[in-house]
Amino acid sequence: MTPASHRGRYGPLAAPASEAPALDVDALLDDRGTEIVVCCGAGGVGKTTTAAALALRAAERGRKVVVLTIDPARRLAQSMGIERLDNTPRPVQGVVGPGSLDAMMLDMKRTFDEVVESQATPEKAQQILDNPFYVALSSSFAGTQEYMAMEKLGQIHRQAQADGTHDLVVVDTPPSRSALDFLDAPERLSRFLDGRFIRLLLAPARGPAKVMAAGMGVVTNALTRVLGAQVLRDMQTFVSAFDTLFGGFRARAEATFALLQGDRTAFLVVAAPEPDALREAAYFVERLGEDGMPLAGLVVNRASPAPRVALSPDEATAAAGRLDQGEPGTLAAGLLRLHADRARLGEREAGLRARFSAAHPTVPTVVVPALATDVNDLDGLRHVGGLLSGT
Template sequence: MKKPVVLDIDAILDDPGTRIVVCCGAGGVGKTTTAAALGLRAAERGRCAVVLTVDPARRLAQSMGLTELDNTPRLVSDNVNGNGGQLFAMMLDMKRTFDEIIEAHADPERARQILSNPFYQSLSSSFAGTQEYMAMEKLGQLRRSDEWDLIIVDTPPSRSALDFLDAPERLGRFLDGRFIRLLTAPAKAGGRSAFRLLNAGFGLVAGAMTKLLGAQVIKDLQTFVSALDAVFGGFRQRAEMTYQLLQAPGTAFVVVAAPERDAMREASYFVERLAEERMPLAGLVVNRVHESPAPALSAARSAAAAEDLESRGEHELTAAVLRLHTGRMQLAAREHREQEHFLSAHPTVPVTRVRAMSEDVHDLTGLRRIGELLSSA
């Protein structure tokens, strides 16, 4: 395999100019663990770090010794290694973040009306793209607060990990859509002219929808969208500011992948998409790489030796160990080929590898070990 450019994790974490690290990658590759390990290592090196997970899985809380995480950063470890570093962690609560925005940008009465609106309750819980947009909002809130030296974001699995890059445009399309404009037009027109406009431009559609959905649903929907200009006007502006923040030199994207075909293909997709969006890519972490303690003994030689022992009925245990070694070497060879494909396509991307652990990471000791492996390349 061509020797790749080495990803220097400690240099990224130690650089005071690095304020945001975004971990992205396919599901099941150890992205959440990697984000937590980076946060712990940064704290051990004297930084005040917060890890924000958008992944609905609760592995982050468990690995940090917490019973649960919520929408507020929780202190995990204080004065780490005696150097003043701190580690905080939180899990994005999509609906709570949406509610906080309403409460912050509306008077109490209007906020009460919106929060109790059935359409808003559905939108804030399940509307496509809401999670990614709220992740942008929360990231922006954390950065504007300036309480942490370093913010590490653990994104959702698979390609949705990059959907938050599209959040401003998606929200803009929603707010500027013809259907929304029709619904808000009567309220903007005011008085009887509003009803004339509704009858002229929206009467047939409203009548059909009223029969289909019911008058109350249409009323709830109109009540909700009438507040869009007053309350949600700053959504796009804040999302675009966060988007620009992600493009700034103080941000580093770390793509996490397992040395498997699908995961490495996803890694290639992420690298190419980040380049298109002019996002600062730090490099690739290849996680759970299998190695052999006896690499000089090839798979072919160990398989032949095992077969010879089995044919003579001798040293059954030794033959079994040789068979295990054969499988391990074959697995390592497959992983080697997948990494080679990636490096051939992206020779300039810095890479670090983390060897497979014998057991799952479930506490700070395990996270600390992962951090050491990440930086040992």
């Protein structure tokens, strides 16, 4: 299934069988009905740079933008000239145009702490924050970063709706092992915190639970031997204190998930022209369709530039061979072989894109060529933004 909400909205539906419809990035950014753009994909494909370039271009075209990154390398702060990014939006200086741009980096534990502090009394909040099991959960539990990215996105959007500070949120999803973790994390964390077995095991024996007291006592004693009595007490204390807050976690996760499914959100899948990255992109496109989430298009990043001369790889290799017969090792022969290698790489990448398009013919696509240098300032981000928009 292909996500339908934005299908055809930012690119034509019809295109040659071997060629994807073109993605109109500027139309996406200019659309005031789009309030959230989520850049997702496998790790190491350039999501952070793409998100930052889109945010800057949108701001310079008149939007009030905040870009949220979850990037441990902190390249975004450097490229935007900010000394550091944290859990609070920081203004980016040097935006040319009528809009504005703020940037922030997710602080996973701080976001979790903020949720606890906002939902509990000061005494209850401090009890939770000091609990060793909570400290471990909020800092390193698998999926917590992805869940808190969703939590922070919901916070930013609610604040923007309340005060009008921002009209577009650009999200750089976490560099997870799988891009699908971003969508799965809320439900996974919810299942963990709401696990019936954990609740039955750790809750005080009362009511019908007394009937199971003997059997549960055996399990508890076994866990005590494995985990230790103190760890088990920490878990029990945490669950007891956290119980009153959990409904709010689930409600907000469901609300954010519904927001991502709505017409105000657009997903951009970012991939490199490599088999694994495009395979991950295909999985993500299909998953978005299954969840009814709006896909705007595919960004194929770091593609090999097209050759500037109409000389096939075979022709270049043959010409290099003829030159070597007269004078082996000439500069001209070396350049011809280099051209042949790059042309073959371009053909290979084009074949990979064609296979993706054949499987997903209605997904609008933009191809961004690889740059000779890293992007480390606003001018570099503007250049990437221009490549994304085809200008």
